[in-house]
Amino acid sequence: MLGSSIxxxxxxxxxxxxxxxxxxxxxxxxxxxxxxxxxxDAESYRVTGPIYDFFFYPDVQAIVEKxxxxxxxxxxxxxxSVVSNLFFWYFPAEIETxxxxxxxxxxxxxxxxxxxxxxxxPISYDNWDFFPNPYSWHKKAHVxxxxxxxxxxxxxxxxxxYAKNEFQVSQAMYTFLRRFLYIFKDLQGARVHLAGESFAGxxxxxxxxxxxxxxxxxxxxxSWMSTFAELIAQYIxxxxxxxxxxxxxxxxxxxxxxxxxxxxxxxxxxxxLPFILQFQSExxxxxxxIQYLTQIQAACQNQVSLNEKTYIDVCExxxxxxxxxxxxxxxxxxxxxxxxxxxxxxxVCTDTTTTGDLxxxxxxxxxxxxxxTHTDAEGSPAGxxxxxxxxxxxxxVDGSGASRRIIEQLLDSGNSIILASGxxxxxxxxxxxxxxxxxxxxxxxxxxxATASYANVTMSNGGTSTVVRDRGLTLIQVSxxxxxxxxxxxxxxxLILDQVLAG
Ligand SMILES: *[C@@H]1O[C@H](CO)[C@@H](O)[C@H](O)[C@H]1NC(C)=O
Ligand SMILES: *[C@@H]1O[C@H](CO)[C@@H](O)[C@H](O)[C@H]1NC(C)=O
Ligand SMILES: CC(=O)N[C@H]1CO[C@H](CO)[C@@H](O)[C@@H]1O
Numbered sequence: 001m002l003g004s005s006i007x008x009x010x011x012x013x014x015x016x017x018x019x020x021x022x023x024x025x026x027x028x029x030x031x032x033x034x035x036x037x038x039x040x041d042a043e044s045y046r047v048t049g050p051i052y053d054f055f056f057y058p059d060v061q062a063i064v065e066k067x068x069x070x071x072x073x074x075x076x077x078x079x080x081s082v083v084s085n086l087f088f089w090y091f092p093a094e095i096e097t098x099x100x101x102x103x104x105x106x107x108x109x110x111x112x113x114x115x116x117x118x119x120x121x122p123i124s125y126d127n128w129d130f131f132p133n134p135y136s137w138h139k140k141a142h143v144x145x146x147x148x149x150x151x152x153x154x155x156x157x158x159x160x161x162y163a164k165n166e167f168q169v170s171q172a173m174y175t176f177l178r179r180f181l182y183i184f185k186d187l188q189g190a191r192v193h194l195a196g197e198s199f200a201g202x203x204x205x206x207x208x209x210x211x212x213x214x215x216x217x218x219x220x221x222x223s224w225m226s227t228f229a230e231l232i233a234q235y236i237x238x239x240x241x242x243x244x245x246x247x248x249x250x251x252x253x254x255x256x257x258x259x260x261x262x263x264x265x266x267x268x269x270x271x272x273l274p275f276i277l278q279f280q281s282e283x284x285x286x287x288x289x290i291q292y293l294t295q296i297q298a299a300c301q302n303q304v305s306l307n308e309k310t311y312i313d314v315c316e317x318x319x320x321x322x323x324x325x326x327x328x329x330x331x332x333x334x335x336x337x338x339x340x341x342x343x344x345x346x347x348v349c350t351d352t353t354t355t356g357d358l359x360x361x362x363x364x365x366x367x368x369x370x371x372x373t374h375t376d377a378e379g380s381p382a383g384x385x386x387x388x389x390x391x392x393x394x395x396x397v398d399g400s401g402a403s404r405r406i407i408e409q410l411l412d413s414g415n416s417i418i419l420a421s422g423x424x425x426x427x428x429x430x431x432x433x434x435x436x437x438x439x440x441x442x443x444x445x446x447x448x449x450a451t452a453s454y455a456n457v458t459m460s461n462g463g464t465s466t467v468v469r470d471r472g473l474t475l476i477q478v479s480x481x482x483x484x485x486x487x488x489x490x491x492x493x494x495l496i497l498d499q500v501l502a503g
Contacts (some may be wrong), residue, residue, distance in 0.1 A: 028218045028249040030181070042183050045070045045090070049372040050083060052130075052363045060130050063122045067091045070374035072183070074175040075159070084157040086176045087147040087375060089113070090184065091122055091138040099141040099254065099501055100190045102177065104148065106198030106262065109391030111153025111384070112145035117360050119197065120493050121145065124361040128362040135490025137497055142187065144180065148173055148203075152391050154364070154375045154384055161357050162394030166206035166403075169395075173207050174214060177251060193254040193500050198428055198483065201261030201419075202310055205406035208256050208415070215250045252277055255416040255503035259496065260483045264404040264436035266304040269315035271432030273297045276322055282345055283336070289325065290383055293318060311396040319426060338426040340482025348360040360386060404440060409470045411442035416503035418474045420480030420496050443471030459491040467499070474499050 005120050015267035045068035050061055064196070069089040075082030089112070093099070105115045117125055122136040136236035137143050147153030150173060163169045192211075194204045262268065273293055276283070285293075300315035323336045326349075337344030363369055364384040411417055419437075421430040438447040452470035459465060463480030476499065478485050478492040486493025 012085075024391070030249050032182065034077065035179070037180055037415070039081075039179055039183055040070070042068065042185070044062075045183070045374065047089075047372050049368065051091050051369045051372045052366055053368060056228055057130050058098045059132050060123050061090075063132060064372070067122075068184070069372075071155075071380075072176055072179050072375065074172050075157075075180065080325055082157075082159050083379060084150060084160050084172065085155060085380070086150070087112075087151070087154040087373075088144050088176070088180065089116055089373065090144040090180075091136075091142070093142045094139045097141055098190050099193065100187055101137060101141045101143045101193045101497075101500070103137075103143055103145050103194050104194075104196035104200040104203055106196065106203075107152070107387050107392055108149070108199045108202070108395040109152050109384050109388035110199075111137050111147045111388075113147070113153055113360060113364060113384075115197070115223065118487050120497075122146040124487075125357070125363075128358055128359050130359075133490070135486060135493050137486075139177065140494070140497055141193075141309060141501060142190065146173070146176065148176070149383075149391060149395075153387050154373075154381055156379070156381050158379065164394055165398045166202060166400035169203055170207045170210040173203075174210050177211070178249065181251065189252060191252050193252040193503075195257040195259075195500060197259040197261075197485075199262050201258040201263040201428070202400070204256055204258055205263070205403040205410060206400065208253065208410060209406055211251050211253055212410075212413075215253070216371075218250050220249055253415075255418055255500045256410065257418040257496065257500045259420040259485050260422060260425050261419050261433065262310065262428050264432075264440075265310055265312065265315070265403050266308065266402070267435040267439060268428060268432035269300055269312060269318075270297070271429055272315070272318045272426065273433055275426060275429040275431050276318070279327075279341060283322065289321075293321060296321060307403040307431055310398060310400075310402060336426075336444040337482075339484065340422075340424045340488060341426050342424045343482060388405070404436060408440055408442045414472065416472055416474070418476065418496065418503060420478065420492075420498050422478045422483060422485045422492075424480075424482040426490075427483060433475070437475065442473065450465050457484070457495055459489065459495070461489065461491050463489060463492065463497055465492050467495075474503070 009362055022403050047064050047067045047069050052066055067090060071085035071087055073083055073085055075084040103112060103115050103120070115121060117123060120133070120135070120137045122133055124131055124133040147155040149155070149169045150157040150160050151162060160172070163172070177192070194208055196204050256446050296314065296317050300312065300318065303312045319338050323338065326335045335344045335347070335349035337349055339346070361384065367376070407417060419433065421428065421433045423430060440447065447471045448468060452468055455467045457465045457467060459480070461480070463478065465479065466477045468475045478489055478498055481488035481492055485496065
């Protein structure tokens with residue numbers, strides 16, 4: 001009988017001892033006073049000066065001065081000679097809220113600053129015109145943009161090498177989050193949503209899983225305590241007990257969002273050609289083009305059948321070939337913009353977030369920017385690039401495998417996952433995402449079931465988005481957007497964010 005009180009109290013005493021043991025062994029608690037001397041305090045991160053010679057942009061400057069930016073060292077506390085600095089820029093919400101969005105760009109190797117300035121952040125630019133983004137996500141939630149893994153954007157390390165797998169990526173980000181929440185104490189206990197785009201479809205499921213494993217280690221004891229507490233409550237009227245103390249170090253995980261996700265290369269690589277062939281007449285392909293593309297597709301099929309690599313160069317060659325045939329040719333009517341195929345047809349041929357518009361590159365390398373964001377410290381990278389090739393190359397050999405199976409597991413254990421696609425995106429196109437989901441098994445069924453709910457949402461800017469929901473998974477398909485959905489379609493970005501905050 002469970003009701004035997006002696007067992008109850010012995011169990012409780014043992015559990016309390018275990019809680020202390022786990023907290024000490026894992027350095028679990030948020031109250032880690034020794035970190036006060038090791039980590040800077042929140043106010044030292046405040047962005048004060050102008051981030052460029054923005055004297056004609058007072059509205060931009062006003063936004064920036066409410067934000068916090070700089071480095072968090074994720075190296076071991078025990079060895080102060082290790083400097084492994086991840087750069088972040090944190091915008092507290094414009095409203096009272098307990099929701100935090102952690103935003104990562106993909107690449108791999110692309111800076112969170114691409115997201116901040118071009119996708120969903122408070123400030124945007126268009127060839128040296130800087131302006132507040134009316135659809136900034138920080139109007140609805142706290143948002144922190146992070147440059148990771150090491151050597152992405154402004155992040156660096158004096159010991160760690162380029163990350164080679166998702167385990168290394170997740171470990172650094174987990175430490176970052178624990179220390180970020182320690183520094184910004186107002187955020188302790190906040191619901192933490194992991195969000196990002198593209199290759200963050202690999203990063204984020206692994207990170208979400210890492211946080212859950214760490215949470216479970218911290219919570220193990222607490223869940224025993226809550227079981228006992230329920231029993232105690234039967235004997236002691238009015239007894240209340242908080243199962244998870246707010247200072248436990250547990251990260252209160254919310255939803256997982258990936259826009260234009262890269263998570264299942266075997267279907268996604270194979271969908272590039274079918275997607276592109278929808279626009280055969282716009283591209284003006286001739287027989288030779290089709291024949292050549294079909295050969296690459298066959299070689300790609302061989303490779304994706306062999307393994308679960310997230311990067312396969314012969315598969316990349318399909319988009320590469322289509323891009324190349326328009327370079328320097330005058331007899332072809334169109335260019336190929338892999339981020340937004342429709343923009344390419346209108347003559348916008350390069351990615352405006354990186355190479356197509358140098359505003360971010362030049363601003364982030366200015367002395368103004370470095371001083372204001374506290375990234376002019378000794379040892380910090382001399383040059384910022386929006387996307388780092390060495391970071392990308394190092395992860396190309398990663399054997400962690402497609403995150404598809406992690407997503408299945410996360411759904412099976414009851415988490416809320418949101419994916420979104422833009423109809424004009426080529427590189428993580430909607431055909432591939434649909435095919436990948438059709439082959440995935442979660443909640444005991446494969447693909448969306450007959451009971452999935454579908455809704456068409458008319459956007460204030462005229463387009464339509466479709467929201468499909470089934471067994472914890474939400475898929476939002478936006479008709480009028482490319483790869484960077486909120487950049488192309490602010491209202492659709494808000495539709496997506498609302499799903500996250502509700503999830
Ligand atoms: C934890 O919650 C209690 C009660 O709500 C509060 O007094 C305390 O300050 C909180 N501790 C932290 C670290 O937030
Ligand atoms: C959504 O719109 C599509 C295309 O017009 C239509 O086929 C579908 O039935 C609509 N679904 C709902 C739930 O209204
Ligand atoms: C409570 C506790 O055990 N804190 C330890 C956490 O880790 C640091 C560094 O390893 C120790 O110095 C603390 O004593």
